[in-house]
Amino acid sequence: MNFELVGHLIRLRYKLLWARTRSRNGRIALFIVGYLIFVLVLVLLGAGGLGAALVAVESGKALLVARIVLASLFLEMMLATVIMGFGLNAMFSDAELRRYPVGAIDRRVTRHLVALIDPFWFLGFALEAGLVLGLYLLGAGFLGVGLIAVVLLFVTNYLAARVFGVLVDRMMQQKIGSLLLMAAIFLVALGAGQVPLLLKRDPAAAAQAVRFLRFTPPFGAAAAITRSGFEAASGVVVVLCWLVALAAALVALERRPAQRQKLPTTAISFDSFYDRVGARFGGEDGPLVAHWLRFYTRNTRFRTLGLLSLPILGFLAYTMGRPHGPFGKLHGPFDSLFVAALGVFPLVGFLAPARFTVNQFGYVGGGFRRYFLLPTDAAAALRTGNYASILTGASMIVLAAIAWTVLAPGPWDGRMLFMLMASGIAGLFLFHGLGLWTSILGPRRGNYNQALGNDASVAGNVVLIGGAFGCVLAPHFLARFAPAWVSPDRWWIAAIPVALTLLFYVFSLRAASALFRQRHEQLMAVVEGRG
Amino acid sequence: MDAFRISNLVKKYGSVVAVDDLSLAVPSGSMFGFLGPNGSGKSTTIGCLTGLLDPTAGAIEILGQPFDTNSIGLKRRMGVMPETLGLFEPLYAHEFLAFVGRMFGLDEATTRTRVSELLQALELTDSSKTLAEYSTGMRKRVAFAAAVIHSPEILFLDEPFESIDPAGVALMKQWLRRFTAQGRTVFITSHVLETVERLCDAVAIITRPGKLVWQGDISVLARDGAIAFDGQEFRALEPLFLHLTGQRYADLNWL
Ligand SMILES: Nc1ncnc2c1ncn2[C@@H]1O[C@H](COP(=O)(O)OP(=O)(O)O)[C@@H](O)[C@H]1O
Ligand SMILES: [Mg+2]
Numbered sequence: 163m164n165f166e167l168v169g170h171l172i173r174l175r176y177k178l179l180w181a182r183t184r185s186r187n188g189r190i191a192l193f194i195v196g197y198l199i200f201v202l203v204l205v206l207l208g209a210g211g212l213g214a215a216l217v218a219v220e221s222g223k224a225l226l227v228a229r230i231v232l233a234s235l236f237l238e239m240m241l242a243t244v245i246m247g248f249g250l251n252a253m254f255s256d257a258e259l260r261r262y263p264v265g266a267i268d269r270r271v272t273r274h275l276v277a278l279i280d281p282f283w284f285l286g287f288a289l290e291a292g293l294v295l296g297l298y299l300l301g302a303g304f305l306g307v308g309l310i311a312v313v314l315l316f317v318t319n320y321l322a323a324r325v326f327g328v329l330v331d332r333m334m335q336q337k338i339g340s341l342l343l344m345a346a347i348f349l350v351a352l353g354a355g356q357v358p359l360l361l362k363r364d365p366a367a368a369a370q371a372v373r374f375l376r377f378t379p380p381f382g383a384a385a386a387i388t389r390s391g392f393e394a395a396s397g398v399v400v401v402l403c404w405l406v407a408l409a410a411a412l413v414a415l416e417r418r419p420a421q422r423q424k425l426p427t428t429a430i431s432f433d434s435f436y437d438r439v440g441a442r443f444g445g446e447d448g449p450l451v452a453h454w455l456r457f458y459t460r461n462t463r464f465r466t467l468g469l470l471s472l473p474i475l476g477f478l479a480y481t482m483g484r485p486h487g488p489f490g491k492l493h494g495p496f497d498s499l500f501v502a503a504l505g506v507f508p509l510v511g512f513l514a515p516a517r518f519t520v521n522q523f524g525y526v527g528g529g530f531r532r533y534f535l536l537p538t539d540a541a542a543a544l545r546t547g548n549y550a551s552i553l554t555g556a557s558m559i560v561l562a563a564i565a566w567t568v569l570a571p572g573p574w575d576g577r578m579l580f581m582l583m584a585s586g587i588a589g590l591f592l593f594h595g596l597g598l599w600t601s602i603l604g605p606r607r608g609n610y611n612q613a614l615g616n617d618a619s620v621a622g623n624v625v626l627i628g629g630a631f632g633c634v635l636a637p638h639f640l641a642r643f644a645p646a647w648v649s650p651d652r653w654w655i656a657a658i659p660v661a662l663t664l665l666f667y668v669f670s671l672r673a674a675s676a677l678f679r680q681r682h683e684q685l686m687a688v689v690e691g692r693g
Numbered sequence: 694m695d696a697f698r699i700s701n702l703v704k705k706y707g708s709v710v711a712v713d714d715l716s717l718a719v720p721s722g723s724m725f726g727f728l729g730p731n732g733s734g735k736s737t738t739i740g741c742l743t744g745l746l747d748p749t750a751g752a753i754e755i756l757g758q759p760f761d762t763n764s765i766g767l768k769r770r771m772g773v774m775p776e777t778l779g780l781f782e783p784l785y786a787h788e789f790l791a792f793v794g795r796m797f798g799l800d801e802a803t804t805r806t807r808v809s810e811l812l813q814a815l816e817l818t819d820s821s822k823t824l825a826e827y828s829t830g831m832r833k834r835v836a837f838a839a840a841v842i843h844s845p846e847i848l849f850l851d852e853p854f855e856s857i858d859p860a861g862v863a864l865m866k867q868w869l870r871r872f873t874a875q876g877r878t879v880f881i882t883s884h885v886l887e888t889v890e891r892l893c894d895a896v897a898i899i900t901r902p903g904k905l906v907w908q909g910d911i912s913v914l915a916r917d918g919a920i921a922f923d924g925q926e927f928r929a930l931e932p933l934f935l936h937l938t939g940q941r942y943a944d945l946n947w948l
Contacts, residue, residue, distance in 0.1 A: 449795040453781075460783050532779035534745050536796045537769035540762065610783055679762070683746060690777065 211292020247616035311386035454550035508589020511555030520622035584656035702751035712903030734903030772845035
């Protein structure tokens with residue numbers, strides 16, 4: 163291994179990051195503010211870990227609390243990497259690194275170190291380290307072993323996320339793979355509903371399950387943190403085994419190059435579903451809408467998220483909508499699952515195309531200038547891309563409504579369905595209106611084929627993350643402080659956000675089109691890679 | 694009549710002047726070469742002429758009408774092959790060309806026939822590869838096909854021949870000759886001076902930053918004649934070009 167070169171390359175990544183920050187004046191301030199907030203959050207999370215340790219010791223259930231904290235953190239970090247693409251930016255591709263005189267192992271280590279040294283993973287690590295420290299201070303754990311276990315867990319978490327991402331991405335590129343994946347998701351979605359029933363009927367099965375779970379990384383780490391002697395050592399060994407296995411799986415996956423399914427060489431087909439959908443938008447915009455639909459739906463990342471978003475959001479609604487969960491107290495007389503679903507529905511129509519919606523032109527590359535050579539209002543490209551994204555989002559909302567009707571427990575209530583749909587549609591308009599603005603004001607050149615990682619701009623991420631958190635949390639607090647907004651008895655109130663967001667959307671469409679014509683040269687420079 | 698006329702065109706990128714007070718008139722039906730060293734402002738001029746860039750100052754008139762970025766009617770009568778090609782990489786060639794055809798108002802049946810014929814003629818029949826997977830020369834052919842699919846009245850081609858193989862160049866030249874024979878206009882930038890010399894009737898030469906230094910008829914060269922300039926006689930385009938743009942010698946002793 164050539165450590166010096168690897169070090170240079172890792173520093174180069176941060177130099178590039180800094181160069182991008184420096185290119186505009188206000189960004190430095192933003193950077194510093196962001197950094198301060200990051201440190202603050204780290205401290206908070208560390209304190210949260212300490213608090214958890216306190217609870218663990220006081221309740222006398224250190225192992226149980228550690229298991230729950232570590233396992234939910236592990237899963238949440240995985241989810242966040244899939245939904246938002248956090249923590250998987252490798253920055254350099256293997257092909258790019260081949261330009262430098264470094265060997266295959268060095269290249270692999272560089273890429274993964276760059277991705278691992280990401281603020282996102284430190285957030286989780288802060289919480290875990292806080293937990294270890296707390297347990298140690300309260301005399302219920304060992305610092306050395308605990309820290310080792312947590313560091314191993316942190317790397318394992320990264321590797322698991324990466325392996326999962328690569329695996330899903332590879333499957334999505336093959337017809338059979340996507341079918342298998344779809345079937346698996348379907349089974350998991352149906353099965354997840356059955357698990358609590360099964361456990362209730364057969365308590366012995368729960369004990370059996372825990373015995374199995376001991377061999378998962380978070381449970382292993384929990385044992386290492388809270389136990390001593392043989393138990394602690396075997397906990398560390400469990401995590402270590404996972405780490406080695408996942409690393410090996412990752413290397414194996416990366417060695418096998420992705421194979422895109424090829425079209426048969428003959429027959430060129432012109433007639434397509436997209437063209438027929440586009441035709442509904444009339445002769446002017448029709449071909450452009452079809453073009454954008456094709457552009458989105460051909461993208462593996464879009465397809466993956468389209469497939470995963472419903473189960474993931476269903477899971478999110480389920481965890482946030484437990485009557486005895488952290489938000490349960492806020493729900494008062496309302497059905498907890500329904501309140502949580504109200505917050506999740508706005509994301510349904512947005513998650514799959516999100517990366518494109520907030521950065522409309524970031525992935526068209528050199529094709530950007532083509533829009534100005536076509537005999538049409540240039541802003542039509544902006545509008546139609548947004549329409550196409552809305553179309554895909556709207557179909558996801560329909561699917562989600564069907565899923566709710568089929569899967570939600572309790573008697574069917576048309577008012578609830580109306581409110582959920584309204585919430586989804588309001589989210590659709592809100593996010594797409596905001597996306598028009600971030601596409602023009604915060605563009606960023608991205609890689610169409612990049613399957614993992616978050617490559618939205620600062621503005622795009624503010625809309626994405628801020629919007630997602632806002633929407634998901636809002637109904638819980640509304641249920642407590644403004645119950646009329648979530649009450650099925652006043653279902654018609656749900657039409658108000660739809661009307662307001664529609665207004666905002668129409669306004670944005672007009673104003674952003676004018677702004678787009680004005681700023682198209684700056685956009686061209688960024689999007690085509692000269693900004 | 695002039696196919697287009699530029700008067701006192703200025704284009705600045707921030708404080709960088711890329712085109713400085715350029716005036717040029719190109720007659721209809723001509724094959725016009727637009728020459729200059731790297732970075733002299735050729736692509737920038739074509740950008741202003743085709744609606745990619747907003748001129749900082751000056752006026753452009755195309756086919757007798759004033760032109761700006763929003764001249765949709767005029768754009769429909771122009772074909773453009775931009776320097777960076779302007780392709781959508783994830784698409785297949787036929788999808789891309791069909792999209793462009795439809796945008797230029799061709800009906801579905803016409804689009805289909807023309808796309809198939811263009812792909813056949815330009816030997817782009819490998820439909821298993823996306824544009825991103827095509828070679829540079831193949832991508833150039835696709836961009837050329839997109840420029841001509843709606844049979845425009847004026848063609849703007851920014852370095853069309855570079856990195857296309859000789860057979861492709863020969864085919865394109867043949868098409869372009871027929872194109873101008875019908876009274877339509879071709880405006881080409883190129884570095885391949887021999888090709889320009891044999892193909893074009895007239896050229897304009899500019900130097901950095903976007904200053905016109907010579908414009909004239911070069912058909913005499915094809916008839917073994919000479920162009921007189923600065924008291925010298927030039928029998929080919931290359932010496933004239935080098936005389937105008939300045940020959941540079943630099944000696945790197947390690948090379
Ligand atoms: N987007 C841009 N931003 C800033 N400067 C540019 C940009 N595009 C071109 N230039 C500058 O304008 C000048 C002319 O460029 P260009 O028109 O591409 O030249 P040519 O096509 O003749 O090689 C060059 O000095 C170049 O650096
Ligand atoms: Mg150029």
